[in-house]
Structures are given as structure tokens and as C-alpha cells.
Amino acid sequence: MSDRMTGMSFDQLMNWVTEELENHGTLFGLHRAYKAPEETLTIFGRDLETPIGPAAGPNSQLAQNIAASYYAGSRFFELKTVQIMDGDELAACVNKPCIKADDEAYNCEWSTELYVPQAQDEYIKAWFLLSFMAKEYGLGSMDGFQFNISVGYDLEGIKSEKVNTFIESMKNAADTETFKVCKQYLLDHVSEFKHVTAEDIEAIRPDICNSVTLSTLHGCPPQEIERIATYLLTEKRLNTFIKCNPTLLGYEFARETLDKMGYDYIAFGRFHFEDDLQYVDAVPMLQRLIKLSGEMGLEFGVKITNTFPVDVKAGELPSEEMYMSGKSLYPLSISLAAKLSREFDGKLRISYSGGADAFNIDRIVGCGIWPVTVATTILKPGGYQRLQQMADSLEAMGVGEFKGIDVAALNKLAEDAITDAHHVKPAKLPASRKSNETVPLLDCYTAPCQDGCPIHQEIPTYVALAGEGKYEEALKVILNRNALPFMTGTICSHPCQGYCTRNFYEKSVQIRNTKLECAEQAMDAIIDCVSVTGDYSGSVAVVGGGPAGMAAAYYLARLGAKVTIYEKRERLGGVVSAIIPNFRIDDSVIAKDAALLEKLGVKVLYNTEAPAVDVLKKEYDSVILAVGAYKRGELKLEGGEAQNALAFLEDYNRTNGKMAIGKNVVVIGGGNTAMDTARAAKRCDGVEHVYLVYRRTKRYMPADEHELVLAVEDGVEFRELLAPEKLENGQLICRVMKLGELDASGRAGIVETDETVAVPADRVIAAVGEKVPTDFYEANGLQVDDRGRVKVSPTLESSVENVYVIGDGLYGPSIVVKAMAQAITAAEAICGREISGSCDIAADPASIYAKKGILAEPGDKPESERCLGCSTVCENCVDVCPNRANISIKVPGMAKAQVIHVDYMCNECGNCKSFCPYASAPYLDKFTLFAKEADMADSKNDGFAVIDKEAVTAKIRFFGKETTWTKGQESSVPFGLLKVIEAVCADYSYLLP
Known part of the structure; x- marks a missing residue:
């Protein structure tokens, strides 16, 4: 495969646009068009219908890119940079792949990969294409959009014949062959058009561009920048923007800001801050250029931002250095805009790029900063269609002509950026949202949430039904594969939400909350509909009444089995009942799931230790062992021993937190159990401080993001980069650690230091994990491996025929929904059939396309309005x-x-x-x-x-x-x-x- 793009001829572009719109109602895959209002802005002496568009980059290099952007709402196009190095020579310098935009974005590409004459042709073809589309499809005025060329990187290159010809041709393309070909094609086919006339075609102006954005390489001397800008103003008579880099803010500001916002893993040194244009040199240079442009009768300003170079540390891209953009660049870019605006009392015009999107576009433009160009947001799912929401937002607010920048409002915007949830990095780095499967050549649409759910619930279907208020139907879909809707609706760690495509927009669809809402709204109404649907007539003993055992009983009973649960405690729920703190879930919630078992005729023997396996096998056709990982781990420290977290949590639930554990409590660990333990300790009488000690930082803790955030909100004090060593005089002495280099997965290693610190500790509790009950298995004749885990087949059958093992006791502590998946596997093996058929209902594609590109946080509306229905339409x-x-x-x-x-x-x-x-x-x-x-x-x-x-x-x-x-x-x-x-x-x- 070649990595070289080939531009389309103008006749192919026209055929594509007209045929796709006529036959399919879309344009380059976009389903919604933006139609501009009659009111326009003015910049560079020309009309502009809306002040947004693509930044010089991947979205403005080919004619179809520009056409798609226009269709979605762009009217200001910063064309991809041209320079003297182009074509094959440039392509040899750009490693591929060159873009990674799944969260904050990175790239290692710069100017157009076409030859300069080819780039010129693309831009001229796009100029005609947009002029045609504007009139033919009623999208706006044929003069309502503007092209802004971007050139670089030094004066010698810009003066070269190649680049000079490009500049002159963009200033007036009338004599270019491409201009003539495009114009003639439209004239030859004018009879086929509904609205475009020959007069319209003749009126298409050849002076495509009267403005330029200057891009210079890092380290370019200020004298060279000023010489180029002077040349563009005086010799080329172009309205000029100069790209300015956030390195003007200084290393300390950039480092402190990104660290504060959770981007401490982004690596960069001082080199560029010291080698690039310095603020002390930039200000007088800009003052001189402002004066010069005024004398020339031209407009001048700065383009923020250029690029922010960072180091490749975790194999993000195949290069040593890459350029950062998007959500992490925004606080730096907007801070630089504020700093320069203060310096120039709001009179310096700013063209903006750097993390702009639908959430902040109104505030940016509201400060008087425009035009605004974007790249990262339209490189994410929704793509170009995201421009429409931004254009609609600006149309609704009404953008006035440029009269200067509101410095106070911009300062406030820069201040707020540092704590803006849309730009702050989450405490945990997101895990991969990819499955382990290869994309099929056909029928590749899939719902990642459903694929990521261990029991493969039909999530899009029940979310859609809930959105329509059809809670009973939605709950029936949930119960099709979910035996514990209340339990999972309350405390499931919802891996489905981690896979949700909506994460690439803002936040996942709130799937767990929707499930609980359905259960609460409809269980009373539909519980009588829960019945046996299978004809299996065998008997099954389930040892253990925790989530795994309850789920197995549900699936087996529904398939017709006669099921008996042996539960040694006085109630069902296992770890969820006994260990998970009752402020997270109480027994009344678990009882609602238990009612399903009663309805299906499951017999529960409470306060009953199960007989040995060989005894059970004589009475039952099959046995499922769901005994849990009940062997508790220990952490021995020099000078003492830490209390086991599960023992503490069990005491907490039994006493409802009425425990004397001292003023200062230390919890060791970084998983979900550690978070539960710390939050429970905070609620105990007399506790003043709960310290959570972990040898890495929050980012590398195994706990779920949601659980970690709840612990922070409860006031748990995180003591990161500490490894406990000994207890001494009411203190836990810890070795200070530091993070090492990132590995290819992005996880940092840890390195010991010579430093120790003391953490006050009246009580130390260790959440160090639990162990599978190897002794139990061996005593019952089940074979185990060298790690003490029971050996099972793919159906989870043990070495003893018709004896199956599921739940935490199989491989160790895990999440409820994985235990349920194991219960399904065992139940299907025992009964010889699947537990259920599919309840999937395809969504209406039109409703999905209507949501694409629209950013919307969870709120008062049903989550179905945010669900993207990926199993019906992925794309x-x-x-x-x-x-x-x-x-x-x-x-x-x-x-x-x-x-x-x-x-x-x-x-x-x-x-x-x-x-x-x-x-x-x-x-x-x-x-x-x-x-x-x-x-x-x-x-x-x-x-x-x-x-x-x-x-x-x-x-x-x-x-x-x-x-x-x-x-x-x-x-x-x-x-x-x-x-x-x-x-x-x-x-x-x-x-x-």
C-alpha cells in the first residue's frame, strides 16, 4: 500500500458530490448540512458567514476534505501549509502512522505531503466546489467563505519559484490551468444544475486568497520571523497572521500547568522553550509589525497556537518527538492568548487553534477571538459533523465584528481552563477500548459496550427502550442475560462504559444507572413474568450464595433445572453483602435480586455448610462450586501486622461502622477494595485522617476511576509513591519511590529512593488481595495447578465429572459481571443449550446519524439520546x-x-x-x-x-x-x-x- 494520496479530478469531485447527494442524501459521508444565516462577519475586507473551520492540517489538504468541512459548517479554511520541501522528499521524512487522537492528540506530520503545484490544484478545485455547493444546495453565499493560505518555513523557501508561484496563484488563479478547467466544466454542465447559473459561474472570483498564516520551524530566530512577515505584508500585500507557540509562556508555566491538570506523564524538556522565540523578543516584533500593517492598510495578528513539541515515551508514534494538540493544549493556548491580550490591551487580533470544540467555542469567540480553526475535535468520532454544533452555537449567540478582545473575559477563560473537566485529564489513564478480534471484511458494525460486557447484554436495545419509557420491555431485555439487575445496577464496575464510543465525545453513556432505573421502575410489574423457559429436568447443587452462585441458580432454574443453593451465612449475596460497605449497597437491594430466584423455585439452605463434593454428587446430577476466594491475604510488616481489609469491612458492616479504630488510619493498596476500605474508615467514629498508601501514583492504581474519584470526594488522603516497610511508635514508615520510564503499554516502572517518610497510623489496614481456597479443592479431589488454582475445562468443568467451578474461587477476586459470565458458561454446559436467544433490536439509522458529532454530557434527558447505537451504525x-x-x-x-x-x-x-x-x-x-x-x-x-x-x-x-x-x-x-x-x-x- 502506498501512503501517497492522489487528488481527484474536478469532474470526479463534481460527480461524487452531485450523485451522492442525489442518490444517498449524504456528502462525503456527512448526513447533515449547515445552512448559513444571511448575517455575515467581515475580515480582510471580505464576508465570512461563520468564523470557524479546519486548521492547517490533515483536514484541509485535499479538495474533498475542504468540501466536507464546508458542508458541516466551516467557512474559514486555513489550508495545509506549503513549503519548499514537498512530495516524495517530504514523505520520506514523515513516519507513518502519524496521528494519534484518541484522547489528547499527537502528530508527527507538518506540511502538505503533496507537491506544491498539486496542493495548489486541490485548493482551486475546492474553491470552485464550495462556490457551486453554496448556491446549488442553498448552504450560503458564494462569497461567504474564505481561504487562508499557510506557508513556511523560512524566507528563502517562501521566495523560491515554487512557493512564490503558489502564493501568486492563490492571490489570483485566473491564469492557472486548473481554474480554467473547473470553470469550463461548470459552464459545460450548467444545464444540469437547478440553481447555479452561467452568471454565477462567471462571477466566481479568481482572487482566491488575500490572507496568509506564517508557520516557522521551532528555533527560527525572531529576525527571520520578522523578515518573512514584512515580506508577506509589503511584497505580497497579504493580510498576515504569525503562528505563535506556547513555548512563549516559559517552561515552568507549561510544566506546572500540565502537571496540575493530570498531564504529568507528557514529557518535554527545556530545549524548545530556550531555543524558540522568546516573549521579550516577540512583543516588540509584534508592535513593529502592527505598525507596518497599518501603514500598508492590511490586517495583522497572531495565530495561537503553532505546535507544542513533546517526547515520544510510550511508543505513541514512530518518531522521537511529536506535536501535542487538543484538550491538553487548550490551557496553554488560551493562557498565551490571555497573556498577549493583556500585553496589547486587547488590540492584537488573534486567530485561534488549540483545543477548541463545542464546549468552549462560544466563550472563545465571545472574548473577541476569531477566526477559530480546529483539528483534534474533528479527528474524533463524529468527525467533520462536529463543526455543525459549533456553527449552530455561534449563530445562536450572535458574533459581532471585531472591536478588540475582552481581556477580562479572556483572563477568566484562561483561569477556568485549568480546572475545566473537559480538559483536565482523568485520574486514571483510559484502558484500551479495542476488542481482541480482527475487524471483519463484512458486517463490521458492533457495539463495543456489548462486546466489552462479560455477559454480552443487549445494551443498546435496553437503553433505547428505557429512553422511550418502556421500562418493562427494557427490564425483560436485561433479564435475558443478567441475573442480578439490582446488584449490577448498583455496584457493577461497568466495563461496558469503558468501551463506550461516547468516551471519544465526552463521557460514556450511563449504562449502569440506566439498568438500575429499569429495575426500579419495572421489577414489581414484570416479576410474575419471570418463569422457566427450558426443559432441562436435572438437579444441581450450587455451593455458595454469592453473586456467582445466585447467577448460576437463576440461569439453571430458568432452563428447567431443580436448583439448591447451600449458603453458610444467613443471607444471600456473599462478598457483596458481607464485605462491600453498606453505604454502597445494602441487603435490601440484594434481596430484590434474590426474589427472582424464589420466583423460579430455587431452594436456598441458609446457615448451611455444604457436604463434601462426593456426597453432593450422590444427590444431584451436577454440582457448581461458587465458594469465593475466601482465604484472606496477610501483610506482615516489621514491627507489626496490618489488619486484613476484608475482615475490617465485614466488621464495619456488622457494626454499622461503630468501631474504635483511632484517629489516623492507613490503608495500604490501590484497588477497589482499598477504596472501599478507606471510605468506610472515614465513616468510623473518631477517625480524623485516612491515608491511602500506594507505591505508584493514582494514575497507575488498579482501582476503577469511579471508585477512586469517590474516595477523593470522601476526603481520603492519597499518599502516593510510598512503599510500606515497618510500624514504629504509631507510625507507618514508608520508602519513597519515584516513577521510572514508561513501558510500551504506558505503565511507569518504579524506582526506590534513599528517602523514607512516616505516616501517622493508629490502625493499618491492608487490601492485599485474597487467595483461592486450594485446600478446599484438594480435599474434595479436584486437581489444582502449580499456583493452587483448580484446573477446569473451557466449560469450567473440573477434573471431577459434572463438578464445575465459577466465581472468585476460580481465578481469584474479580468483578460481579465476570462471575455471572462464568455462571452462564457452566449453566449452558450442564443444560446443553444456550441460556437465551438474542433480544437485540436494530435502531433507526436516521436517529443515530442525527446524534453523530453532537457533544452532550449526561443530564436530564434519557441516556438513549446520547447512545450512538453502534451495533446498527458504527462508522x-x-x-x-x-x-x-x-x-x-x-x-x-x-x-x-x-x-x-x-x-x-x-x-x-x-x-x-x-x-x-x-x-x-x-x-x-x-x-x-x-x-x-x-x-x-x-x-x-x-x-x-x-x-x-x-x-x-x-x-x-x-x-x-x-x-x-x-x-x-x-x-x-x-x-x-x-x-x-x-x-x-x-x-x-x-x-x-
């Missing part, structure tokens, strides 16, 4: 590709749309890899359309090159085997892939260059 790879190289097509006879990859539009930036829910990169792994056979030979992708569109003849590669096929012939290639090729030729022929 993350389609959304995030700046070049539109991943295409969703409708194939006759297939229920779901299919995604293909278009080779000639791709430069292997790798952005789609970050957001595909599979362990795949769509640009490498999806069925690929090649422009010609030679391109196919240059790639290893499975895919096809159309040889004859009319006859539907194509060369196909499938699993590495190449064949030539014509419609109607037999083929070893799957029928669905052949139908994809037919659909491309019949309904998407504009994809074929």
Missing part, C-alpha cells in the same frame, strides 16, 4: 478519516451498510486505527478499492480493482489469493464481497477515478 473509521478514504456503502440484500477503504485517498495517517473497536486498522484491514491494478500490486490489503465498470469485471485479492472475476461467474470469493463490488460499480461509480 467510526468513516467519521475520523480526514480524507474520506473509508466509505460506507449500502449493498442490496444486506441489512447493514458495508465499509470499504479507498486506497488512492489514503496517506496512512493511522487515525482510523485509534477508533476502530476491533484490534485492527481499517486502512490496512478493510476490503480495499484500488484505483488500478498497479496500486493493488503495491499493497497487501484484501481488495479489488475494477477493470470494466459496465461488465463488472474486477481483479480481486482475498486472503492473498488473486483472481479476475466478472459478474455472473462462479468465484471462491465470498458472495457478500462480490455484492460489494457490484454495488460500487452500479451505485457508487463516482468512487472509480
